[in-house]
Amino acid sequence: MVKVAVLGAAGGIGQPLSLLCKMSPLIDELALYDVVPALTGVAVDLSHIATKAQLNSHLPTDDGLKKALTGSDFVIIPAGVPRKPGMTRDDLFKINAGIVETLATGIAQFCPKAFILVISNPVNSTVPIVAEIMKKHGVFDPRRLFGVTTLDVIRASTFTSQLHECTNPTQYTVPVVGGHSGLTIIPLFSQAEPAVKLSHEAIKKLTIRIQFGGDEVVEAKGGSGSATLSMAYAGFKYVYSGSFLRQANLLHAVHGEKGIIESSYVHLSGIPGGENVSKLVGIDYFSVPIELGPDGAHKAHPLGELSDYELNLLEKARPELKGNVAKGVEFISQKSSKL
Numbered sequence: 001m002v003k004v005a006v007l008g009a010a011g012g013i014g015q016p017l018s019l020l021c022k023m024s025p026l027i028d029e030l031a032l033y034d035v036v037p038a039l040t041g042v043a044v045d046l047s048h049i050a051t052k053a054q055l056n057s058h059l060p061t062d063d064g065l066k067k068a069l070t071g072s073d074f075v076i077i078p079a080g081v082p083r084k085p086g087m088t089r090d091d092l093f094k095i096n097a098g099i100v101e102t103l104a105t106g107i108a109q110f111c112p113k114a115f116i117l118v119i120s121n122p123v124n125s126t127v128p129i130v131a132e133i134m135k136k137h138g139v140f141d142p143r144r145l146f147g148v149t150t151l152d153v154i155r156a157s158t159f160t161s162q163l164h165e166c167t168n169p170t171q172y173t174v175p176v177v178g179g180h181s182g183l184t185i186i187p188l189f190s191q192a193e194p195a196v197k198l199s200h201e202a203i204k205k206l207t208i209r210i211q212f213g214g215d216e217v218v219e220a221k222g223g224s225g226s227a228t229l230s231m232a233y234a235g236f237k238y239v240y241s242g243s244f245l246r247q248a249n250l251l252h253a254v255h256g257e258k259g260i261i262e263s264s265y266v267h268l269s270g271i272p273g274g275e276n277v278s279k280l281v282g283i284d285y286f287s288v289p290i291e292l293g294p295d296g297a298h299k300a301h302p303l304g305e306l307s308d309y310e311l312n313l314l315e316k317a318r319p320e321l322k323g324n325v326a327k328g329v330e331f332i333s334q335k336s337s338k339l
């Protein structure tokens with residue numbers, strides 16, 4: 001019996017993500033939660049689909065969050081405001097930090113053992129917020145908390161394949177490490193498979209395109225939001241992969257499949273192999289390829305040998321990422337110290 005809760009289910013990401021979850025034969029119960037009444041219509045609409053997942057939806061009234069979360073094995077969080085042109089992800093902190101704090105408090109109370117997938121931006125800060133809340137409640141397990149950076153990996157495959165005039169982007173795997181905003185996003189082309197045939201100048205341009213891929217969508221949408229459909233795909237891909245998707249991931253790993261590796265932004269200490277990465281980068285939160293298992297993050301993979309260019313990217317990423325992490329941690333610790 002697998003229960004998945006989507007928090008922010010009536011939104012631009014939440015709706016297509018819920019649709020993808022409703023299609024999954026591995027999900028038995030799908031609980032939708034949002035603060036807007038439009039959720040009810042979304043839920044009735046989805047409930048007409050003849051698939052296995054039993055659907056229920058909850059607004060904050062009548063203990064809605066508690067009902068959505070109780071018994072959940074996976075909680076996916078796309079709740080919060082998206083960017084408009086000219087904004088950075090950090091500009092979303094003011095509103096989204098409080099939203100994520102409230103939802104994380106619910107998770108700590110009602111389903112502390114769930115796997116938590118944080119989509120809400122700024123991911124570099126919202127994941128530390130969730131971790132601090134879980135710590136506060138004495139239920140933090142770093143192996144069960146993931147910042148979803150899958151979209152960066154997907155973009156790296158897509159954009160790289162375009163430059164190689166390849167018709168099947170899934171053939172390119174480019175590890176992307178670091179965080180999920182601008183300069184903190186570090187594609188590792190030296191470790192691409194198959195090896196990329198690009199000049200250094202082309203790799204530099206491609207790196208910038210991946211780092212600012214989100215801005216491309218924000219600008220194209222002209223004020224109506226940021227990536228929703230590609231993000232729903234990315235979020236779903238992280239949780240579940242059916243026969244129509246290439247890679248397997250968390251749901252399969254939890255069911256005992258071995259050797260499943262997906263990158264995500266994690267709290268490195270507490271994940272085997274994570275301490276080594278943390279020492280190397282000097283930050284405790286970082287996105288790295290993670291081997292997934294029944295308990296979640298089974299092993300954090302080392303960064304491998306980096307080119308001089310990639311080492312330079314890491315140097316540039318470090319101060320911003322450190323600041324983003326500290327901002328999330330302090331957001332919770334300042335509140336606790338006022339109590």
Ligand SMILES: NC(=O)C1=CN([C@@H]2O[C@H](COP(=O)(O)OP(=O)(O)OC[C@H]3O[C@@H](n4cnc5c(N)ncnc54)[C@H](O)[C@@H]3O)[C@@H](O)[C@H]2O)C=CC1
Nearest residue numbers: 008010011012013034035078079080081082119120121231
């Ligand atoms: N990690 C990633 O790669 C990506 C992250 N995002 C982020 O995902 C978030 C959501 O984006 P969209 O779906 O486009 O926004 P949206 O505005 O379309 O949807 C957000 C939903 O969250 C709901 N919500 C607000 N407060 C809530 C609360 N306290 N509890 C439950 N639900 C609440 C809203 O009612 C709305 O339905 C944004 O922060 C965005 O920046 C977007 C794309 C990629």
Ligand SMILES: O=C([O-])CC(=O)C(=O)O
Nearest residue numbers: 083121151214215226227
């Ligand atoms: O750019 C944004 O604000 C949304 C996002 O995180 C992405 O598309 O990678």
